[in-house]
Amino acid sequence: MFRVAFLGTGSHGFGSHADPIALALSCLSEAGRDIFALYAIYCFLNEPGVFIGCFLTLTAAGIYVSSIRQTTEEDVESECVTRVGKLHRWPALKLIQKIKPRYPVVFVFAAVLVGYMLFVSFTMIHENEWTTHTPEPQWGFTSELESKPGDCHRRPLLFHSHRKTLENYDRFNNILxxxxxxxxxYGANLDYHREVYSDYFPNIFYIGPASREDSGFDHSYDVFVDSYHSDEDLTDPSYYKMAGRMAHHMLYTALQEQDCYDGYLWVPFDTLLNIPRLEKFDREFFWYHSPWGLPVFNPAQDNNLSLGLHAPPVNVSPDPSINLTETWRGWGSDWCDPHVGVGVCMEAFWKVPVHLRERLAAFTNGETRLIGGSADTMYIPGRHRRIFMEVLSLFLETTCFLEIAVPTTLHLVAPRHEPILFVDHWWIYQPPFNASFVRQKWEEGYEVDTFHTFHWGERDGDNVWRANYENVVDIRRLLRESAERQQVVFPVR
Known part of the structure; x- marks a missing residue:
C-alpha cells in the first residue's frame, strides 16, 4: 500500500531538496484515501464500526483536502522559484514562506488516521476472540424480552370466545x-360458566383432558385437549393417581398456545369469580394468596391489615435440607406422596438457577423452601409469561404435584421489587357450594375474591348430578351486590 503511495508522489514535483517531512506527510495523505476505502468497508459492517467509520471518513476527508492544498501550494512554489528566483530572490523567499504548507495540521490528521488504522486492524485480528467472550443472556431473565403488543399476533380463539361483552365492558379485553x-x-358446567363470564371476558380458553362430545359436532372444538397425565386410578393405595395432579401442564400449554395478552387468569371451571373485586387488581403484577401478598384496597372493609380479615394464605415448607418425605406431614398425604410429593418436587427445585432460588429465599429469610397450596386462582402478567413457563417446565419434567409446582414457580419468578397482590381465595369442602358462601363471609367481615369449590348443579335423590340454572341467576345477583359494596358501576345482564 505504501509502495503505491510513494510511486504516486512523483507527480507532485518534489525535487532532490524536498523536505523529508513534507514527503512523508504527502505519502500518508495519498495513502489515506486507499486506507479509508479498505477499512471503512469493514467498519460499517459491524455496529461499533459505524461510529469509527464516521470518524475515519472525516479524517480521510481532512487529509485529502490538505493533500490537494499542499499539492497546489507546491506547484505555486515551484513556479515562483523558476520565474522570480534569479531577479527577486528575497521577495520570492517571503512569498514561499507565506504559502508554505502547514505541516502541524496535516500531521494531526495523519496521526489520527494512523491511530484508527491500528485500532481497526486490532479489531479485525481479535474479532473472533471478542465474539467468543461476549456474555450470553442469563437464563431466567427473559421477562422483558416479550413481544411488544404492536409486533405480536394472537392465535385465533374458538368461535365461542368472541362474544361481545355487556355494554362494551372492556376491563379484561386484553386478558385471557x-x-x-x-x-x-363439560355439559352444563361449561355452558353455564361461559354464559356468566363471557359477559366480562371476551377471551376465554377452555382446556381439558378430552374432546367435548355431549353437545355434538358443533361443540366438539369447544375445549382444547391436553391429556398429559390426566388418567385417574384410585384403586391402588400405594400409588394414588388423582386426575388433575398434573393440570399445570394445561397451564403451560395455554401459555404456549396463546401469546400476546397483557395477562393470564388461571382458574378451574368450578371457581367463582367476584368480578367487581377483580377489577381493582393491578394487571401489571402477579395475583395469588401468597403469605407475602399485598392486599388490594376494599371500600367495604376498614383495610386494617392487623385485623387479619383475609382468606388463609398458602403454606411454606420447612427447610428442604431435611428429609421431607419421612419427617414432615404438614401438607397432608398428597404433598408427601413419594410419586408426586415434595421428594419429587425437590428434584426439579435444585435444577432451578441459583439466582431464581435466591428470589424465593428473599421471602423466607435466606432459606429456599417450597410453597404449597391451592392453585385455583392465579394471575400471570403477560410480561412474565416466558420466564414463568421456563421455570414451570422444570417441574413438569417430574411428576411434581400441581399445588406445589405452580405456587413455588410464582415465588421463584416474582421480581423482588414488585408486589404480589393478595387474592382473598377460599378453598372449601363443606356446603354451601354456591353464592351463599360469599354472603356468609361478608356477614363475618371477610371478603371473597374467588372461591373453590363452586357447584353449577347438585346430585338429586337418585344420586344423579343435575345442573341448576338458578346458580347462573344467583351469581348475577351476587355480582350486582358486590358492585354496590365496591362502589363501582357494573353492568349485569
Missing part, C-alpha cells in the same frame, strides 16, 4: 381467562 377441567365433565 384460562379455564381448566381436570375431568371431561
Amino acid at each position: 381467562l384460562i379455564v381448566f377441567f381436570s375431568h371431561a365433565r
Whole structure:
C-alpha cells in the first residue's frame, strides 16, 4: 500500500531538496484515501464500526483536502522559484514562506488516521476472540424480552370466545381467562360458566383432558385437549393417581398456545369469580394468596391489615435440607406422596438457577423452601409469561404435584421489587357450594375474591348430578351486590 503511495508522489514535483517531512506527510495523505476505502468497508459492517467509520471518513476527508492544498501550494512554489528566483530572490523567499504548507495540521490528521488504522486492524485480528467472550443472556431473565403488543399476533380463539361483552365492558379485553377441567365433565358446567363470564371476558380458553362430545359436532372444538397425565386410578393405595395432579401442564400449554395478552387468569371451571373485586387488581403484577401478598384496597372493609380479615394464605415448607418425605406431614398425604410429593418436587427445585432460588429465599429469610397450596386462582402478567413457563417446565419434567409446582414457580419468578397482590381465595369442602358462601363471609367481615369449590348443579335423590340454572341467576345477583359494596358501576345482564 505504501509502495503505491510513494510511486504516486512523483507527480507532485518534489525535487532532490524536498523536505523529508513534507514527503512523508504527502505519502500518508495519498495513502489515506486507499486506507479509508479498505477499512471503512469493514467498519460499517459491524455496529461499533459505524461510529469509527464516521470518524475515519472525516479524517480521510481532512487529509485529502490538505493533500490537494499542499499539492497546489507546491506547484505555486515551484513556479515562483523558476520565474522570480534569479531577479527577486528575497521577495520570492517571503512569498514561499507565506504559502508554505502547514505541516502541524496535516500531521494531526495523519496521526489520527494512523491511530484508527491500528485500532481497526486490532479489531479485525481479535474479532473472533471478542465474539467468543461476549456474555450470553442469563437464563431466567427473559421477562422483558416479550413481544411488544404492536409486533405480536394472537392465535385465533374458538368461535365461542368472541362474544361481545355487556355494554362494551372492556376491563379484561386484553386478558385471557384460562379455564381448566381436570375431568371431561363439560355439559352444563361449561355452558353455564361461559354464559356468566363471557359477559366480562371476551377471551376465554377452555382446556381439558378430552374432546367435548355431549353437545355434538358443533361443540366438539369447544375445549382444547391436553391429556398429559390426566388418567385417574384410585384403586391402588400405594400409588394414588388423582386426575388433575398434573393440570399445570394445561397451564403451560395455554401459555404456549396463546401469546400476546397483557395477562393470564388461571382458574378451574368450578371457581367463582367476584368480578367487581377483580377489577381493582393491578394487571401489571402477579395475583395469588401468597403469605407475602399485598392486599388490594376494599371500600367495604376498614383495610386494617392487623385485623387479619383475609382468606388463609398458602403454606411454606420447612427447610428442604431435611428429609421431607419421612419427617414432615404438614401438607397432608398428597404433598408427601413419594410419586408426586415434595421428594419429587425437590428434584426439579435444585435444577432451578441459583439466582431464581435466591428470589424465593428473599421471602423466607435466606432459606429456599417450597410453597404449597391451592392453585385455583392465579394471575400471570403477560410480561412474565416466558420466564414463568421456563421455570414451570422444570417441574413438569417430574411428576411434581400441581399445588406445589405452580405456587413455588410464582415465588421463584416474582421480581423482588414488585408486589404480589393478595387474592382473598377460599378453598372449601363443606356446603354451601354456591353464592351463599360469599354472603356468609361478608356477614363475618371477610371478603371473597374467588372461591373453590363452586357447584353449577347438585346430585338429586337418585344420586344423579343435575345442573341448576338458578346458580347462573344467583351469581348475577351476587355480582350486582358486590358492585354496590365496591362502589363501582357494573353492568349485569
